[in-house]
Amino acid sequence: MAGRLALSVIVVVLAAALIFVLTYGVRGCEPAAESEPEDFTYVPPGSGGSPTTFSGGRTSEAAFLDIAVVMTGRVCHDALDGIITAALSPDGTSYLVGPILQRGSRKYQGFKVFDTEGQPLWEHMFSNANYRSSRAIYLAGGKFIGAVALDYDEEGEFHLLDSRGRYALNRPVTGWVQPALSDDGAWLALFDERRRILDVFGPPGLSPTWSLAFKPGASGFFIGNGPEFLLSEAGMARLLDGGGRVIWAAEIPDGSHWNVALSPDSRYLAATTQDPDSTLYLYSAADGSLRWSQFLVTGGKKRVTFSPDGSSIVVYDVGRYGDVYALSTATGEITWRFRLQGREDSLLTFEDLDFTPSGQHMVADVVESTRTADAHSFYHYLLLMTPDGRALWVSPLGAEVDVDLVVSSGLALVTTNYTFEVGGSVTNSLTLISFAAEPKPNPGTQGGAGSGGG
Numbered sequence: 291m292a293g294r295l296a297l298s299v300i301v302v303v304l305a306a307a308l309i310f311v312l313t314y315g316v317r318g319c320e321p322a323a324e325s326e327p328e329d330f331t332y333v334p335p336g337s338g339g340s341p342t343t344f345s346g347g348r349t350s351e352a353a354f355l356d357i358a359v360v361m362t363g364r365v366c367h368d369a370l371d372g373i374i375t376a377a378l379s380p381d382g383t384s385y386l387v388g389p390i391l392q393r394g395s396r397k398y399q400g401f402k403v404f405d406t407e408g409q410p411l412w413e414h415m416f417s418n419a420n421y422r423s424s425r426a427i428y429l430a431g432g433k434f435i436g437a438v439a440l441d442y443d444e445e446g447e448f449h450l451l452d453s454r455g456r457y458a459l460n461r462p463v464t465g466w467v468q469p470a471l472s473d474d475g476a477w478l479a480l481f482d483e484r485r486r487i488l489d490v491f492g493p494p495g496l497s498p499t500w501s502l503a504f505k506p507g508a509s510g511f512f513i514g515n516g517p518e519f520l521l522s523e524a525g526m527a528r529l530l531d532g533g534g535r536v537i538w539a540a541e542i543p544d545g546s547h548w549n550v551a552l553s554p555d556s557r558y559l560a561a562t563t564q565d566p567d568s569t570l571y572l573y574s575a576a577d578g579s580l581r582w583s584q585f586l587v588t589g590g591k592k593r594v595t596f597s598p599d600g601s602s603i604v605v606y607d608v609g610r611y612g613d614v615y616a617l618s619t620a621t622g623e624i625t626w627r628f629r630l631q632g633r634e635d636s637l638l639t640f641e642d643l644d645f646t647p648s649g650q651h652m653v654a655d656v657v658e659s660t661r662t663a664d665a666h667s668f669y670h671y672l673l674l675m676t677p678d679g680r681a682l683w684v685s686p687l688g689a690e691v692d693v694d695l696v697v698s699s700g701l702a703l704v705t706t707n708y709t710f711e712v713g714g715s716v717t718n719s720l721t722l723i724s725f726a727a728e729p730k731p732n733p734g735t736q737g738g739a740g741s742g743g744g
Contacts, residue, residue: 332364332723335706336669336689342658344671346630346681360683362672365701365722366408373709374718375425376692379432382699384411384453386435387720388426391415399424399439403455406701406722412455421446429471434458436469450478450496459496470511470519477516477532481508492517492532500534507547513575514556522548527561529578538578543567551594551603558619560603562592570594570605570615572622582622586615593640597677598649606640606654614640614654616679626679636660641670644697646727651676653697653727656684672702674727685725700725 344357375388388401391413399422400415416424416439424439433453440446440463448467450459458475465484471477478491481504488508492499510521517532525545529537542548546564552575553560559573565588572581586592587609595604602625605615614628630638636658643654654673659666670687672695687693687704694703705720 330363332362332704332721334686334688335691335704335719341671341684341686342632342636342669344630344632344673344681344684346628357673357681358683360685362685362687362702362723362725365406365724367719367721368408369717369719371715371717373707373716374705374720376694376703376705376720377426377428378694378696378701378703378722379428380696381432382406382696382701383432385694385703385720385722386426386428388424401426401435401437403435406699408722414449414451414455416447416449418447425466427469429469430473430475434471434475436471438463438467440466444484448480459491468509472512472514472516474515477512477519479510479512479519481510488521490519490534499532502534509547511552513552520550520559522550522561529575540573540578540580543569549591549593551596553596553600553619554598555600558600560594560596560619562586562594562605564592565589568592570603570617570622572603572619584617584622584624587613591639593643595644597645598647602677604643604645604652606643612637612639612656614643614675614679616677628675628679628681630656630673630681632658633660641693642695644695645677647698648728649677651682651727653695653725655687655693655695655702670704672725674725687723697727700727 341359346357370389372389376385378385384403384405386401386403390397391400396419398415398419400413402413403411405411414437420441421439422442424437426435426437429436435451438446438448444465446463448461448463452458459478465482468481468483470479476493478496480489482489486504487501488504489501490499491497505523508521508523510519512519519530521528521530524547525542526539527542527548528539531537543563544567546567548561548563550559550561557575559575561571563569568588569583569585571583573579574581586605589609590607590612592608593606601619603617603619608615611629616625617623618625632638639657641655641657643652645652652675656671656673658669667689669689670691670693672685672687674682676682690707692705692707702723703720704723706718708716708718
């Protein structure tokens with residue numbers, strides 16, 4: 291009898307310990323319980339109440355129809371102490387989180403990588419405990435991660451790692467650097483923002499190849515696997531070869547900067563300019579010749595993306611109301627314009643927009659901002675659209691969050707960005723959500739998936 295009682299006590303203690311570990315242990319996202327399917331529904335953080343009622347459609351139409359509201363699915367969720375940064379891999383296979391890593395009584399800069407079920411894959415730590423800030427981003431479509439850590443004097447290191455956490459490059463830096471990597475990882479460009487020097491590394495083994503000075507606000511990327519590199523600066527864009535020599539140059543009107551996208555076949559560059567020029571230009575990537583230009587309207591950030599087949603160019607967040615424009619790649623003709631309408635006292639912006647792999651739909655991250663006498667709030671939504679400019683549904687993501695969207699995988703990483711709480715502590719959460727932009731193929735039918743809303 292006493293033996294059975296002791297065994298029962300041991301079982302209870304072990305069960306309690308297991309519950310504690312599952313509840314408080316940090317292991318990435320915590321999947322919802324399979325026994326409660328309703329828990330898979332994503333509940334947006336932030337202010338309560340029902341979502342804003344949106345309307346929208348072709349600007350040529352007089353009537354606007356209300357857009358259906360749908361809820362996304364929660365894949366996994368986690369809460370972490372402190373301010374966190376997170377990013378979703380462009381190939382939709384993993385995500386990284388940049389908390390402080392604790393080793394005994396000491397804290398180190400670094401990040402952790404998880405799969406899309408929330409299970410830890412690997413972590414990377416900067417061994418110098420004097421570093422006080424760091425950043426990490428995915429490169430080359432998720433094949434690599436670039437990370438930089440600095441101390442208070444802005445002295446530090448840049449690390450390039452492959453998708454398994456193995457070193458590809460370790461380089462000392464002075465100040466923040468912005469990396470750009472070719473698709474195959476053979477060419478690396480580092481924008482040194484403090485020295486305003488662009489350093490380029492190439493074969494063999496990412497050895498130093500060439501460098502040049504750049505103006506404030508410069509950006510760039512490699513054309514495919516390189517070595518050609520497009521450098522965009524205030525008033526000028528240049529395509530540079532593997533030795534840093536100019537292949538062609540294009541003037542940017544009014545000394546402004548480009549928002550630029552490369553076509554899927556790497557033949558064309560679509561670039562928008564800032565105000566007052568506010569024009570979309572299409573250039574040949576090979577020789578820089580201008581194919582056509584189309585004036586839009588002033589205002590907005592005017593970001594650019596191509597359809598998967600390259601036949602259309604979509605410019606989003608255009609003008610005062612954040613409109614979406616679609617143009618023919620062949621002619622530059624505007625085929626449709628879309629305006630999303632929310633509350634009268636709100637401002638809408640399109641932060642991100644991309645096509646699904648089939649090209650049958652587009653998904654956007656839309657931000658509705660409102661201002662009161664003592665606060666300025668931001669609320670994110672997903673918006674599903676057809677390629678001819680019709681809205682199918684909108685889904686709330688939450689207030690005061692950062693959103694990393696990967697349309698090709700039907701995933702979004704939603705991270706709260708609270709910076710302060712009463713008592714000096716802060717807790718942030720990250721949630722990986724899934725959405726159905728297109729219906730799944732029916733195994734019993736021949737052919738691929740059809741079109742239609744999620």
